[in-house]
Amino acid sequence: MRLMAKTPAAPAPDLDAARRLKILRTYAQCGDSQTRFAAKYGFSVKQWNNFERGFPLSNPVAFQLVKLFPGLTLDWLHLGKADGLPGTLRAELEAAEKAMTSPAATTRSR
Secondary structure (H helix, E strand, O other), X not given: OOOOOOOOOOOOOOHHHHHHHHHHXXXXXXXXXXHHHHHHHOOOHHHHHHHHOOOOOOHHHHHHHHHHOXXXXXXXXXXXXXXXXXXXXXXXXXXXXXXXXXXXXXXXXX
């Protein structure tokens, strides 16, 4: 009997982190356009799309986002911990999240 090496399973998508990246895109006033966000901030569209689908956010990209958005933290990006965010940024990200879930935003995305 021959044993075959197991291929490591792909990590499960991190949908919470993906949602935070969508919130960040909304906060950056790029709305529903991943293409506009990627072009504006120097990412490839494919790469950004993968992150928003739950693929693991690479450290270099996370560090770049922290540099691009003053006050943004790695804890918020990776873990969703908002306690380290400056109050103004936290409020603006929460407003962006509400804008994403408003009935008008739902209607626009259809």
